[in-house]
Amino acid sequence: MNRLVKIKENYEFRRAYNRGKAFVTPYAVIYAFKNKSNNLRLGITAGKKIGKAVQRNRAKRLITAAFRNASSYLPMGYDYVIVARVRILNVKSTVVERSFYKALTEAGFINK
RNA sequence: AGAGUCGGUCAGACGGUUGCGGAUAUUUUUAUAUCUGAGGAAAGUCCGAGCCCCACAGGGCAGAAUAGCGGCUAACGGCCGCCGAGGGUGACCUUAGGGAAAGUGCAACAGAGAUAUACCGCCGUAUUUAUACGGUAAGGGUGGAAAGGCGAGGUAAGAGCUCACCGGUCUCACGGGAACGUCGAGAUCCUGUAAACCCUAUUCGGAGCAACGUUAACUGUGGCGAUACAUUUGCCCGAUGUGCCACGAAAAACGGCUUGAGCGCAAGGGGCAACCCUGCGUCGAGAUAGAUAACCGUCCACGACAGAACUCGGCUUACCGACCGACUCAACAU
RNA sequence: GGAGACGUAUCGAAGUGGUCAUAACGGGGCUGACUCGAAAUCAGUUAGGGAGCAAUCCCCCGCGAGUUCGAAUCUCGCCGUCUCCG
Numbered sequence: 001m002n003r004l005v006k007i008k009e010n011y012e013f014r015r016a017y018n019r020g021k022a023f024v025t026p027y028a029v030i031y032a033f034k035n036k037s038n039n040l041r042l043g044i045t046a047g048k049k050i051g052k053a054v055q056r057n058r059a060k061r062l063i064t065a066a067f068r069n070a071s072s073y074l075p076m077g078y079d080y081v082i083v084a085r086v087r088i089l090n091v092k093s094t095v096v097e098r099s100f101y102k103a104l105t106e107a108g109f110i111n112k
Numbered sequence: 113a114g115a116g117u118c119g120g121u122c123a124g125a126c127g128g129u130u131g132c133g134g135a136u137a138u139u140u141u142u143a144u145a146u147c148u149g150a151g152g153a154a155a156g157u158c159c160g161a162g163c164c165c166c167a168c169a170g171g172g173c174a175g176a177a178u179a180g181c182g183g184c185u186a187a188c189g190g191c192c193g194c195c196g197a198g199g200g201u202g203a204c205c206u207u208a209g210g211g212a213a214a215g216u217g218c219a220a221c222a223g224a225g226a227u228a229u230a231c232c233g234c235c236g237u238a239u240u241u242a243u244a245c246g247g248u249a250a251g252g253g254u255g256g257a258a259a260g261g262c263g264a265g266g267u268a269a270g271a272g273c274u275c276a277c278c279g280g281u282c283u284c285a286c287g288g289g290a291a292c293g294u295c296g297a298g299a300u301c302c303u304g305u306a307a308a309c310c311c312u313a314u315u316c317g318g319a320g321c322a323a324c325g326u327u328a329a330c331u332g333u334g335g336c337g338a339u340a341c342a343u344u345u346g347c348c349c350g351a352u353g354u355g356c357c358a359c360g361a362a363a364a365a366c367g368g369c370u371u372g373a374g375c376g377c378a379a380g381g382g383g384c385a386a387c388c389c390u391g392c393g394u395c396g397a398g399a400u401a402g403a404u405a406a407c408c409g410u411c412c413a414c415g416a417c418a419g420a421a422c423u424c425g426g427c428u429u430a431c432c433g434a435c436c437g438a439c440u441c442a443a444c445a446u
Numbered sequence: 447g448g449a450g451a452c453g454u455a456u457c458g459a460a461g462u463g464g465u466c467a468u469a470a471c472g473g474g475g476c477u478g479a480c481u482c483g484a485a486a487u488c489a490g491u492u493a494g495g496g497a498g499c500a501a502u503c504c505c506c507c508g509c510g511a512g513u514u515c516g517a518a519u520c521u522c523g524c525c526g527u528c529u530c531c532g
Contacts, residue, residue: 006401008401009363009401010363011363044401052155052418052419053154053155053418056419057404058405060402061132061404061405062405064131064132064406065131065405065406066406068406092406093405093406093407094406094407
């Protein structure tokens with residue numbers, strides 16, 4: 001398994017928001033943008049709407065865990081930017097991961 | 113067992129699988145092994161310091177903070193003890209608590225009058241018998257507050273005008289280290305407000321790790337200015353320097369970054385206590401888009417508030433609960 | 447992480463101890479006049495909550511305490527919004 005590469009710079013986030021594909025789930029919004037590299041890159045946004053530091057940290061951990069489980073079937077060579085929504089705080093990471101799979105399959109981004 | 117007061121401790125536990133940050137060792141990169149990994153408030157940023165830079169820190173004015181006394185502390189606006197005031201049957205709790213006798217201001221409305229006054233009333237004098245003039249703060253009414261309160265003497269009527277007592281203030285005496293206390297003696301100053309200006313005492317240069325340093329890179333373009341600008345609140349003086357602003361280089365990297373006024377001890381000593389001295393033991397995060405998670409199982413009281421960002425000492429605020437110790441009150445039983 | 451500033455009707459904003467802020471002033475809304483109709487102009491009106499049959503009364507200047515006879519104003523503590531930094 002490849003190590004997780006994180007997205008840090010603001011312009012990479014903006015690029016994903018503006019020109020990437022968007023997939024909406026009840027717990028988060030996923031933006032995928034094709035890059036030239038051959039691995040998975042992840043960026044997480046947990047804004048002030050989610051809550052204070054404890055809630056935002058929890059949201060980031062849940063997304064990281066769900067993304068790690070999903071990484072086996074996600075296409076390589078993409079930047080993934082995931083924006084947390086408030087409802088993510090009440091569920092487990094397996095639920096989040098299932099919602100990712102469902103949204104991406106219905107949109108045709110991945111095929112079974 | 114009931115009602116209550118004060119102080120302290122803990123902040124779900126255990127096991128398995130998969131992952132994350134840091135350190136050390138091995139290693140060609142990779143990786144592997146071991147150890148370790150958030151809080152009592154990490155929070156608010158309200159005070160005080162360390163550290164660091166600006167002239168190593170200058171002078172004057174302005175300004176700010178604190179406010180019973182004594183102690184503790186690196187320091188503090190913090191803590192401990194005591195005094196005064198207030199609350200509680202009590203254990204105990206609360207307390208911005210210097211000066212109004214240096215000076216100035218303010219006290220709306222109401223009321224005759226707000227620091228000075230005469231509306232009604234009372235008394236005296238004059239006379240046209242109802243008014244004028246004068247005296248008065250006892251009584252009425254207004255107000256948060258009306259010459260400290262109350263009684264007696266006194267008087268035309270009255271008034272600290274005089275006297276006794278009481279409250280407050282000041283001086284002396286006695287007690288106490290001091291605040292302060294006292295059937296003590298004297299003075300006879302007495303509306304409130306200083307979280308109004310102010311006075312007194314003490315303290316304060318400014319800025320903050322996005323500070324600052326090193327490496328790399330640029331020495332450019334435009335604007336302002338030598339009667340100028342900068343040295344981080346205002347004004348003046350002094351000293352030192354030559355710049356300052358915008359744009360580009362620019363999406364910089366690394367250090368600072370954790371061993372410190374550190375933590376623990378049913379150890380010894382001093383102190384009522386805060387705390388201090390000695391001894392022994394110990395190393396308990398150091399990230400840089402920011403590390404503690406996911407899933408499964410078992411148990412119970414079913415898990416609150418909440419996430420380090422240079423580091424400490426406090427304060428304040430948030431918080432499901434559990435446990436321990438000391439003490440008070442009421443009632444009953446033995 | 448650190449340093450500041452600001453919260454007043456629907457919006458902007460004045461008031462900085464004193465008769466109830468008739469919540470000034472401006473914008474907006476509503477009603478009327480003018481118009482065939484509208485705009486512009488002119489005039490009037492306009493926050494919310496509670497008690498009461500009503501007249502009317504009480505509360506409210508982000509929230510909670512305190513000082514004062516009296517607080518939007520002074521002091522302290524919270525909450526929210528915004529700005530700045532190499």
